[in-house]
Amino acid sequence: MIDPKHIQTFQEIVGKGNVYSDKAHLIAYSYDATRTRFEPDAVVFPRSEEDVSRILVYCNHHGIVITPRGAGSGFTGGALPANGGITLAMERHMNKILEIDMENMVAVVQPGVVNMDLQKAAEELGLFYPPDPASEAYSTLGGNVSENAGGMRAAKYGITKDYVMALRAVRPNGDIIRAGKRTIKDVAGYNVAGILIASEGTLAVLTEITLKLIPKPKFTKAYMGIFPSVEDAMNAVFKSLASGANPVAMEFLDSLVVQALKEKLGVELPESAGALLIGDVDGNVSQEVDFQLEILEASFRENGAQGFVIAEDGEARDKLWYARRNASPSITIFGSKKLNEDISVPRSLLPEALKRIYAIGEKYGFSVPCFGHAGDGNIHVNVMVDGSKPKELEDGHRAIEEIFELVVEMGGTLSGEHGIGTSKAPFMEIAFNPLELQLFREIKRAFDPNNILNPGKMGLPEHRDASRV
């Protein structure tokens, strides 16, 4: 149990109603999308940057561990208090869109703002915030920045880091960091915003985010390429892009996902489809959209596509996208538990990578349906196991480890967009050598010498929380 004197201090800082330490709340804040559990010792809802600073000063002094939390929708445990201590939850108060500056095309938000709320607010003004993680309806922008969230539109529009212009954050010693400016160019001082992005709340607590918005293109159409095999589809991905195609998204579904969509959801898909590529193209003029579709169709057909479907309007687009949107829920026909990883390799190596990933699955006797953001090289690999059989779970984790080794050997990364958190921390040694891991620890120490911010994540050292009695 947390020492009541700490609770009292937190209440003095943020007000009585903004501190919880009862069991029900601790359980409620012990989850994220990983379905592992770590209970905090208290949940605190700061109302302002000043609250955050005062809490950090106090915790830094007393060795109390802090885990910042947005919506708790992460896939790798970034927002879970793996070392106990307090959860600093941004959802209740620090959830305002502070400004949309039309003249400079910039949004200033607090970290607890939900991604989709910003997308909608921008769209109402004719502007566009492109990063669209699958969790966009509930994940927060603070979480998006902390994990450098990606999404489907990354193929054309890039990822969260490409939109962060400036950050405000608080260091463990209470110092306010102002990093970046509301200007496109700024080269004064170290790029502190750059290192805070994707740092998973281990260096500082975000309190304000300034994001670039862009003009919303006026025309969009969807397309679907139908391929006899995964290899053909994967070749078409990098060859069409190298031919000058610049689609908003280029999403991949493999033959197992196609099978699952048909069997479980009755989705009508061509008999012969061994793999699909689905996406959008957009432009300010309709001719740009047609130009993109022509390159895609020509390149897809050269690489074996048997069909190319264009969806002109809203309803037809929704129908094409229905298959992609239901990939994840459909594949449970292959196993009660999915071990889901989001690897990324250079696009030209996708055909080889997929072939070898399937071979690893076969070796262990698992189905490994794959889908995802092929246009940027980021594939969601799902090792399907029977969750009730410990041997299968164990083998499944061994298969995952082999997949990570393969991906790193091919010049890829452990995580394209989900982050490392706790769930991928054991694999950091596959991707980084001891000297690189040492550098990460030294960067961590420069920002957080007492290791109170989200310790034990990303392969960084654990820290025993000192708040308990």
Add this chain to the structure above:
Amino acid sequence: MIDPKHIQTFQEIVGKGNVYSDKAHLIAYSYDATRTRFEPDAVVFPRSEEDVSRILVYCNHHGIVITPRGAGSGFTGGALPANGGITLAMERHMNKILEIDMENMVAVVQPGVVNMDLQKAAEELGLFYPPDPASEAYSTLGGNVSENAGGMRAAKYGITKDYVMALRAVRPNGDIIRAGKRTIKDVAGYNVAGILIASEGTLAVLTEITLKLIPKPKFTKAYMGIFPSVEDAMNAVFKSLASGANPVAMEFLDSLVVQALKEKLGVELPESAGALLIGDVDGNVSQEVDFQLEILEASFRENGAQGFVIAEDGEARDKLWYARRNASPSITIFGSKKLNEDISVPRSLLPEALKRIYAIGEKYGFSVPCFGHAGDGNIHVNVMVDGSKPKELEDGHRAIEEIFELVVEMGGTLSGEHGIGTSKAPFMEIAFNPLELQLFREIKRAFDPNNILNPGKMGLPEHRDASRV
């Protein structure tokens, strides 16, 4: 004089012909575009990453200061050995384009490759490397990354950091840092590449750079908007962009520059021109180019433009761009020495910023012709003084300081693209508070605890080189 035993060691590492310590070479390597001078004690040309690592290990052990150098074309002294020691010159050996990977649209280069050489190599393959600092014909990509170089195309295509996918670099202790991947998405570990960009060689020595290339748009036209006043032009900048225009470049020339172009170079420009906006628009289809020109013309005319010229082909484009290209050489009619700064403010504040910058010039009795990258908020401000009069020089520097204070007060930055180096170091305290400067020192210490890498830059601590006898 440098202790001969160090020279001998350097010769053992890189070979005899790759170490100079004679006066002629020390003078040759004491300059950059700032026209201030700092002589190194030796110039060493590493042949490989391994050479770099061995040199750093040795210098780190002996407290010898190292300044990495590309072409020495920087405007703020980043490549000058302000604290003596050895200059590590990349131009001779580490100047190869190692690979252009067409399939993944990625270039891998050594730091000594000249920007334009990569642009040309990419273009020959139908690809495009957009960052185009004014020094593109001679500045190196290592320097571009170290200063996060901008350029004219930043309005549409962003700056150097937007193209860096991965870096290899060597820490002072000799450790090789591999940061980033040849993938669009990569969120494993801290974004070390992010903090190395714009770090001016103070954290590690770059040895390999992986850059994103993009498809080259097929159609380009140039435009010129003719405005009665600077204020009208500045309003047109942010209002046209907020209306959805996305020009490749939007360059600004003020009335003094227009006057200088006419008087000194006989450039034919409209009688009434109080300010000009010049730029390119591009697209994959001609309709996109026309779409952009329509938005620009409508928005420019709404904001007072008296003329809008479109240049369809190469020769006409060259003619329009001639005025912009000759802005810098023409303005010497206002004074023998220009104190040239590259401030950046949020675009909507450009009208107000320019008005107040001219007022500062008037107060001191100086002409302050301004031109530059208005489309991204980055303006080159030139305080013109008589370099032979000490009082004018002193007043000129005082005017520059007032301009920096103004810009920072308006939410802008000391430097949009030139960096801080030695020449802007005295102004860091205007832009950053003591806690932020302290954080910079702590980041520096995490990478370079003995402070041997380019000390005394960016307001970071000096370090007395220990190589002299």
